[in-house]
Amino acid sequence: MASHIVGYPRMGPKRELKFALESFWDGKSSADDLKKVSAELRASIWKQQADAGIKYIPSNTFSYYDQVLDATATLGAVPPRYGWNGGEIGFDTYFSMARGNASVPAMEMTKWFDTNYHFIVPELGPDVNFTYSSHKAVAEYKEAKELGIDTIPVLIGPVSYLLLSKPVKGVEKSFSLLSLLPKVLAIYKEVVADLKIAGASWIQFDEPTLVLDLESHKLQAFTDAYSELASTLSGFNVLIETYFADIPAEAYKTLTSLSGVTAYGFDLVRGTKTLDLIKGGFPSGKYLFAGVVDGRNIWANDLAASIGTLQALEGIVGKDKLVVSTSCSLFHTAVDLVNETKLDNEIKSWLAFAAQKVVEVNALAKALSGNKDEAFFSANAAALASRKSSPRVTNEAVQKAATALKGSDHRRATNVSARLNAQQNKLNLPILPTTTIGSFPQTVELRRVRREYKANKISEEEYVKAITEEIRKVVELQEELDIDVLVHGEPERNDMVEYFGEQLSGFAFTVNGWVQSYGSRCVKPPIIYGDVSRPKAMTVFWSSKAQSLTKRPMKGMLTGPVTILNWSFVRNDQPRSETCYQIALAIKDEVEDLEKAGITVIQIDEAALREGLPLRKSEHADYLDWSVHSFRITNVGVQDTTQIHTHMCYSNFNDIIHSIIDMDADVITIENSRSDEKLLSVFREGVKYGAGIGPGVYDIHSPRIPSTEEIADRINKMLAVLEKNILWVNPDCGLKTRKYTEVKPALTNVVAAAKLIRKELSN
Numbered sequence: 001m002a003s004h005i006v007g008y009p010r011m012g013p014k015r016e017l018k019f020a021l022e023s024f025w026d027g028k029s030s031a032d033d034l035k036k037v038s039a040e041l042r043a044s045i046w047k048q049q050a051d052a053g054i055k056y057i058p059s060n061t062f063s064y065y066d067q068v069l070d071a072t073a074t075l076g077a078v079p080p081r082y083g084w085n086g087g088e089i090g091f092d093t094y095f096s097m098a099r100g101n102a103s104v105p106a107m108e109m110t111k112w113f114d115t116n117y118h119f120i121v122p123e124l125g126p127d128v129n130f131t132y133s134s135h136k137a138v139a140e141y142k143e144a145k146e147l148g149i150d151t152i153p154v155l156i157g158p159v160s161y162l163l164l165s166k167p168v169k170g171v172e173k174s175f176s177l178l179s180l181l182p183k184v185l186a187i188y189k190e191v192v193a194d195l196k197i198a199g200a201s202w203i204q205f206d207e208p209t210l211v212l213d214l215e216s217h218k219l220q221a222f223t224d225a226y227s228e229l230a231s232t233l234s235g236f237n238v239l240i241e242t243y244f245a246d247i248p249a250e251a252y253k254t255l256t257s258l259s260g261v262t263a264y265g266f267d268l269v270r271g272t273k274t275l276d277l278i279k280g281g282f283p284s285g286k287y288l289f290a291g292v293v294d295g296r297n298i299w300a301n302d303l304a305a306s307i308g309t310l311q312a313l314e315g316i317v318g319k320d321k322l323v324v325s326t327s328c329s330l331f332h333t334a335v336d337l338v339n340e341t342k343l344d345n346e347i348k349s350w351l352a353f354a355a356q357k358v359v360e361v362n363a364l365a366k367a368l369s370g371n372k373d374e375a376f377f378s379a380n381a382a383a384l385a386s387r388k389s390s391p392r393v394t395n396e397a398v399q400k401a402a403t404a405l406k407g408s409d410h411r412r413a414t415n416v417s418a419r420l421n422a423q424q425n426k427l428n429l430p431i432l433p434t435t436t437i438g439s440f441p442q443t444v445e446l447r448r449v450r451r452e453y454k455a456n457k458i459s460e461e462e463y464v465k466a467i468t469e470e471i472r473k474v475v476e477l478q479e480e481l482d483i484d485v486l487v488h489g490e491p492e493r494n495d496m497v498e499y500f501g502e503q504l505s506g507f508a509f510t511v512n513g514w515v516q517s518y519g520s521r522c523v524k525p526p527i528i529y530g531d532v533s534r535p536k537a538m539t540v541f542w543s544s545k546a547q548s549l550t551k552r553p554m555k556g557m558l559t560g561p562v563t564i565l566n567w568s569f570v571r572n573d574q575p576r577s578e579t580c581y582q583i584a585l586a587i588k589d590e591v592e593d594l595e596k597a598g599i600t601v602i603q604i605d606e607a608a609l610r611e612g613l614p615l616r617k618s619e620h621a622d623y624l625d626w627s628v629h630s631f632r633i634t635n636v637g638v639q640d641t642t643q644i645h646t647h648m649c650y651s652n653f654n655d656i657i658h659s660i661i662d663m664d665a666d667v668i669t670i671e672n673s674r675s676d677e678k679l680l681s682v683f684r685e686g687v688k689y690g691a692g693i694g695p696g697v698y699d700i701h702s703p704r705i706p707s708t709e710e711i712a713d714r715i716n717k718m719l720a721v722l723e724k725n726i727l728w729v730n731p732d733c734g735l736k737t738r739k740y741t742e743v744k745p746a747l748t749n750v751v752a753a754a755k756l757i758r759k760e761l762s763n
Contacts, residue, residue, distance in 0.1 A: 001322065003365040004056035004289050005049055006206075006241055006265065007154065007329025009354050010063060011516050012041050013336050021064065021520040024091075025099075031091055038062065042140065046149045048355065053362040056289075058204060059144050059151035060137040061329065064091075065098040065519050066112075067206075068119040068164060071156040072097070075187050076133030079107065079123050079168070089133045098519060100702035108166065109518060109701065111611050113208060113244050115296070115332055116525075116567055118518035122161065125168035126175055130183045138194045145199065152239065153195050157207035158184050158229075159221045164209065178221050185225060189232045196235065204239040204265075210255055211245040211271070213617050219254045230260035239289060241265035243328035244296075245615040246273040256283050263287030268309065269294045269327040275309070278316060288317045291327035293360050298333055298513075298527065298569045300352045301360045303367075303380045310368055324365040330354040333569075334513035334525075346390065347508050347529060349383040387529075388573070395505070395531035402581040409629060410636040411664060416691045419666055420726075422640040426600060427553055431761065432715065432729050432754045433484040435694070437647050437669055438496075438557045438603065439734035440474045440489035441743055450494060467492050468545060475549045481747050482755075485553045485601055488546035490736070496559045496605065497567045501526030503538040504586055507568075518701075521737065526568045528579060534586035537593045544597045556599040560646065561587055561634060562627045566608035577626040584633040591635050595642050603645035604634055606663070607733075610653055624659045631663050643667060645692075649733045654682045657689075667692030671732045673699045673714060683721035693722060696732030697750060703738070705746045711753035724761060729754040 011017045020037040023029040042062050049057045063070050073094055078084040081104045084093045098120055100106035108121040137153050144151045162177045162184065195203060207222065226233075238261045247255065247266065252274070255264060266274045268291050282288065290313055292306040314322050336355035337348060352360060363376050387393065412419070453463040474489035493499040501507040507526045514522040539556060547554040561583035570576055587604065594602050609631070614623050635644045646663060649671040653660060660668065672680070672695035683689065697714045698706040711729075718727055729750060735743050 001319065001324060001365040001368040002055040003053065003361045004152075004265075004323050004325040005054055005058060005330065005358060005361065006243065006291070006295060006326045007058055007061040007331055008045050008049070008358075009331045009333065009335045009516065010041065010045070010061070011335070011514060011522055012044075013339050014512060015514050015522055017041060018514075018520040018522055025095070025520075034064075034091075038064070039143065042143065043147055046144050046147060046151065049358055050149050052358045053366070054358060056202065056323065057144075057149060057151045058154045059140045060154045061331075062140065064094065066117075066119040067156055068122065068161070069094070069098055070134065070136060071161050072120070072122045073134035074132065074136065074191065075161075075184060076131035077122055077124060077128055078133075086131065087133070088135065100699070100704045102704060105699060105704060106702045114611060114613060114615055115244075116515075116517055116523065116608065116611060117332065119164070122165035123168045124162070124165045124177055124180060125171045126179070128168075128180065128183070130180075130187050132187050132190045135194065137191055138198050141195060141198050141200055150199075150201070152202040152204045153200055154204040154206060154241075155188070155191065157205040157225075157240070158188050159218075159225050160207045160209040162221075163218065178218065181221060181225060182228070185228050188229060192229070192232045192236070200236070202237045202239060203233070204241055206241045206243075207255075208241075208243055210240075210242045210251045211247050211267075211615055213248065214251060216250075219251060222254055222258060226258040226260060233260045237262040237287075239263040239265055239287070241289070243267040243291065244270055246271040247277070248616075249277060252277045256286070261286075263289055263323070265289035265291060265325060267291045267327040270296070271327075275313075278313065282317055285321070286317070287321045287323055288313060289323045289325040291325045292364065293324075293326045293357050295326040295328035295330050295357070296332045297572060298351050298353055299572055300350055300380060300383055301357070301364075302384060303360065303364065303377050306364055307367055310364060314368065319368070322368070324361050324368070326357060326361060330357055331516060333357065334510060334515060336512075339512040340510050342511050343508060346386060346392075347527070349379075350387045350529070351527070353513070393530040393571075393573075395533060398531040398533050398582055398585075399578075401585055402578060405581050405585070405629075405633060410632045412632075412636055412638070412640075414640050416664060416666060419640045419643075420692065423600075423643045423666065426641045427485075427643065429484055429553075430758060431724050432727055432758055434729045434751050434754050435483060435485040435555070435669070436478075436487055436731060436747070437734045438487050438490055438555070438605070439493070439736035440477075440487070440491075441738055441740050442491075442494075442736045443740075446470055446491050447494075450492070467542070471542070471546050472549055475546060475554075477744070479550060479552065481744075481751050483552075483747065483751060485555060486546075486550055487555050487557060488542060490557060490734075492542055495523060496734075497564050498524055498526055500538060500559050500564060501528075501568065503536070504532050504534055504583070506530035506532040506582075523567065526564075528565075528568050528570050530571070532579065532582040532586055534589050538590055540590075540593050540597050543594055543599050547599060553601045554599065555645065556591075556594040556602040558587055558590060558594075558602065558604045558634075560604045560606040560609070561630045562612060563606050563608040566612040580626060580630045581633070584630040587634040588637065592637055595638050600641065601643045601645065602635070602638070603647060604631065604665075605647045606631055607647055607649045609648060610656055613656065624656065628659050628662050631665075635665075645669065647733075657682045657687055661689060661691070665691060667694065667728060669694035669728060669730050670696065672696045673732050680717060680721055689722070690726065692726050692728055694728030694730040697729055697753070698731055698746060700731045700733045700735055700738055703742055705742060706749060708749040708752045708756065711749055712756050715753060715757045719757070
């Protein structure tokens with residue numbers, strides 16, 4: 001029985017790639033230095049899988065930013081603004097597309113399906129000139145081969161690439177991205193031909209869009225594409241990989257009928273209904289890559305259950321055609337439990353990070369071949385039993401309180417219009433009030449202070465003094481810039497979810513459980529293993545201290561329950577909605593304590609609400625019902641004069657705008673600038689929004705500093721579709737990843753633009 005890994009984390013066990021990228025971007029190291037670190041990581045990843053006994057090891061899954069941007073580079077689909085003149089695409093052009101540069105903005109970034117991973121959205125028009133401009137796929141295959149490891153080169157499938165793209169600005173509405181398929185396929189043929197010459201015998205096309213609700217003409221595009229590629233692919237074993245959800249029946253029929261395809265990969269963790277389709281009919285003589293090991297969570301596999309599933313599939317497809325696989329790429333999980341020295345042994349026994357999942361895949365394959373590791377399976381069964389019976393998992397009082405929530409929809413008693421009037425009477429803000437989203441730059445010194453405090457190298461008194469001084473600096477800077485509603489800059493927080501999880505019961509934390517979010521940005525998701533409650537106040541001390549330093553309104557900064565849920569590794573032994581309600585109750589207690597402490601503006605970030613939207617439309621209503629309800633629970637008890645803000649970023653919000661309105665927040669700040677102001681189109685189409693709203697006026701994920709005129713132009717575009725009395729002026733997102741040398745001039749221009757437009761409006 002063979003084994004396969006869809007993809008593997010590329011940052012390295014200690015975030016080696018992150019530090020190499022940032023050193024290169026800062027000019028502290030060379031391109032050769034970056035390539036050396038990358039080559040060492042790739043070699044380590046391939047060797048680890050080979051040593052574990054994995055037969056089908058992927059290559060070309062390593063990336064300096066993301067795999068869709070890699071495909072854009074391969075196709076030479078570089079927007080003209082980057083001044084690329086052909087040839088092999090180098091780091092300058094590649095990173096300019098990802099991050100922007102001093103003269104041009106970055107390309108749009110959005111979420112990769114329903115994950116917290118991001119990708120750079122290709123910009124395509126009818127005149128794009130595709131050329132084979134990055135030979136990365138072939139180079140990495142050869143690199144592995146030189147190490148004695150034969151890999152499966154992985155490419156983003158041509159149809160998914162086009163369906164994940166967006167039309168270039170200004171193109172005719174009638175333009176169809178799929179009309180570019182023949183041009184794209186011409187480049188894919190060149191790549192495939194090169195891989196054939198290099199000696200590859202297998203090739204993997206990731207076509208994850210097949211799990212979406214696709215119209216018939218989009219499904220037809222898959223048939224057309226692989227029919228056109230069939231002669232070029234002759235001689236290859238061709239695997240089409242899907243993941244993240246059930247594949248719809250029509251898409252399954254299309255997929256299993258594709259020309260020249262040898263194997264099909266399915267997510268059988270999140271796509272349990274796909275099993276019924278397979279049982280209903282699977283093409284004779286084809287391989288089934290069965291994704292039974294979860295690539296998106298960190299819980300140990302139920303090996304006995306997986307063996308049962310695999311044995312049933314073996315009876316359908318045959319022993320020699322069944323391959324044990326992960327449900328999706330493992331880069332959505334942490335790298336290796338070996339690096340976790342502070343997790344207690346009980347919780348650690350319940351977990352499997354990427355390295356352990358590789359072992360699980362191989363153990364399952366060996367067991368099906370008659371070489372079952374009895375000790376390994378026994379230890380797995382004992383760990384599952386321990387988790388199920390552990391008293392630390394269950395809190396009956398929390399479960400009872402969460403169950404009681406279902407009797408009400410938890411809406412504030414007064415409508416938003418009346419609340420905004422009451423808040424304005426208290427806050428006395430100008431029109432187009434300015435604010436930021438929460439965090440300010442995290443300096444080396446600040447990180448040192450937090451690190452030393454955690455290591456008990458400085459006292460609590462020294463820590464409080466240092467953090468208070470940082471807050472004072474941030475407050476003084478905002479007053480100097482004349483920002484209207486202030487933030488304390490979050491100097492006490494390394495991560496917006498981790499900070500709250502550390503203070504809530506039912507959470508566990510890792511030392512090196514880093515997961516890539518985009519580029520060099522890594523997050524360390526908390527592990528929710530049990531029922532959640534708040535033992536004590538979490539933010540009141542710092543928010544009160546910050547408010548005491550200024551007469552201007554100071555926002556209390558919280559992370560909302562849906563975002564904490566979606567940015568954590570969540571327990572899989574109860575519905576996600578139940579866990580979310582528990583978190584909502586904990587945040588509700590914090591909101592009410594902030595209000596009692598005199599904080600009149602409270603921001604409850606729901607940056608990840610859209611991210612968690614299921615991929616199938618039939619499941620949208622249920623998710624939006626409990627997620628929006630969870631947000632309303634957090635602030636249902638506050639006074640009319642307490643202004644509740646929320647924030648969302650880097651997703652397509654237009655299709656859930658009515659649910660956003662139903663959240664009933666007083667003010668929402670929302671990413672807008674990097675996506676070409678796509679958000680504004682819903683208001684042009686007639687959606688009425690009566691609460692305060694701050695579509696972002698500049699992209700904080702790029703080092704580029706926008707001019708006053710550019711920001712003023714964005715504000716005027718917003719005023720064309722939004723009333724001036726509800727519009728706020730703010731960046732797209734928090735500022736923690738930027739430097740003060742970038743933040744100060746950018747915010748200076750934000751405030752200047754707001755004042756310029758106020759003056760124009762007053763005249």
